[in-house]
Amino acid sequence: MGEETLLLNPGPVVLDQRIQDALAQPMISHRSKAFEAVYDDVRDGFRYVYTNSRTDGRQSDWDGEIVLINATATLGMDAGVANFVGADDSVLACINGNFGLRFAQIAERHAAVDRYEIPWGESFDVDALTETIQDGDYDMVTMVHTETSTGLRNPIHEVGQVVAETDALFVVDGVSSIGGERIHPADWSIDVSVVDAQKAVAASPGVCSVFLSQKAIDRLSEEQTYFYGDLHRHLGRAERSQTPFTSAVTLFYGLQAAHEIIQDLGMDAWLKRHERYAAGWERAATAMGLELFARPSGSSDFANTVTAINLPDAVRNDPEPFFAKLREQNVFVGGGHAHLSGDIFRLGTMGSLEPADLDAGLVAIGNAFAQYEGLELDIEASRDALADTVN
Numbered sequence: 001m002g003e004e005t006l007l008l009n010p011g012p013v014v015l016d017q018r019i020q021d022a023l024a025q026p027m028i029s030h031r032s033k034a035f036e037a038v039y040d041d042v043r044d045g046f047r048y049v050y051t052n053s054r055t056d057g058r059q060s061d062w063d064g065e066i067v068l069i070n071a072t073a074t075l076g077m078d079a080g081v082a083n084f085v086g087a088d089d090s091v092l093a094c095i096n097g098n099f100g101l102r103f104a105q106i107a108e109r110h111a112a113v114d115r116y117e118i119p120w121g122e123s124f125d126v127d128a129l130t131e132t133i134q135d136g137d138y139d140m141v142t143m144v145h146t147e148t149s150t151g152l153r154n155p156i157h158e159v160g161q162v163v164a165e166t167d168a169l170f171v172v173d174g175v176s177s178i179g180g181e182r183i184h185p186a187d188w189s190i191d192v193s194v195v196d197a198q199k200a201v202a203a204s205p206g207v208c209s210v211f212l213s214q215k216a217i218d219r220l221s222e223e224q225t226y227f228y229g230d231l232h233r234h235l236g237r238a239e240r241s242q243t244p245f246t247s248a249v250t251l252f253y254g255l256q257a258a259h260e261i262i263q264d265l266g267m268d269a270w271l272k273r274h275e276r277y278a279a280g281w282e283r284a285a286t287a288m289g290l291e292l293f294a295r296p297s298g299s300s301d302f303a304n305t306v307t308a309i310n311l312p313d314a315v316r317n318d319p320e321p322f323f324a325k326l327r328e329q330n331v332f333v334g335g336g337h338a339h340l341s342g343d344i345f346r347l348g349t350m351g352s353l354e355p356a357d358l359d360a361g362l363v364a365i366g367n368a369f370a371q372y373e374g375l376e377l378d379i380e381a382s383r384d385a386l387a388d389t390v391n
């Protein structure tokens with residue numbers, strides 16, 4: 001790694017050199033034919049990712065539409081909610097981490113919200129949740145696929161099918177999942193999902209993509225109170241391969257290159273790399289004597305894009321030196337959000353990371369732990385476990 005920054009946090013991620021070169025291309029007009037071609041490539045790239053991530057490797061017969069918005073994912077979440085519900089509507093927000101909470105906070109600005117909240121990192125009991133959805137007469141159910149704040153993958157495949165039997169729309173935060181996790185958009189009845197350029201498609205922050213099912217499109221009203229995130233307006237412009245407002249041209253170039261990289265490798269191999277790296281972090285943590293934070297049960301599981309690890313007590317008592325030592329080595333990991341601050345650290349698997357980068361990160365983590373007197377963690381066993389899994 002030398003003097004370079006190693007981003008092991010779950011976004012923004014290390015950029016492949018092809019993306020960095022793409023970002024440096026000359027500016028063009030966002031109303032030119034040249035830009036429309038870039039726009040089409042980026043939208044086709046997202047369609048490729050979304051429809052080729054099934055577990056069985058087959059292509060999904062998803063027939064929805066994609067809009068590209070100049071913004072990070074929170075605006076996509078905002079648009080995914082605000083375009084569909086108003087003061088007379090009710091939303092069930094499923095919360096087991098910080099981003100589930102964010103969905104609730106967004107929805108509360110627009111509609112009546114029931115928070116279905118369990119402790120962060122715990123798995124939803126799908127039977128109990130099913131009863132709540134069936135009894136609730138909701139207009140919308142929100143759920144995060146991979147909770148980046150806890151490293152848990154939620155069972156959207158089961159919940160989507162329950163929501164599909166009601167009138168509600170199923171709105172999914174796929175921000176850190178799409179591109180890194182298996183997903184069946186049609187079979188799982190996902191109506192709206194959001195992904196960010198800076199996560200598992202491994203581009204730079206600043207553009208998000210909103211995937212809309214036909215059911216969602218049919219519910220879109222032309223009269224929106226929401227201006228920038230008006231999805232009806234975005235869809236209209238998307239038909240002409242443009243964004244309604246000035247496009248973040250440079251970031252679109254970056255995304256175009258990111259999608260080329262994924263397609264050159266093939267979606268299955270791209271997904272498998274995330275799966276292998278996540279297994280690597282899990283085995284490395286266990287070999288070191290540490291525990292993962294998330295508590296998967298039922299069909300929930302550890303995420304493939306981010307691994308949250310409990311810090312040992314000695315570090316919890318005084319976490320700053322741990323994170324400071326990592327920063328000093330130019331290695332960035334995620335910390336805990338909100339009440340988890342100082343209790344956990346989070347390692348991503350997304351971005352242009354080679355096995356050697358993961359190993360370098362592990363060595364840096366070992367150095368950060370070594371500052372704590374009496375804390376004996378077997379870093380060499382951890383490196384071996386990582387190497388056995390990721391190479």
Ligand SMILES: Cc1ncc(COP(=O)(O)O)c(C=O)c1O
Nearest residue numbers: 072073074099146148173175176
């Ligand atoms: C699951 C999830 N949802 C939403 C977001 C929000 O993204 P941003 O704060 O960049 O808008 C993030 C960012 O880390 C995320 O991981």
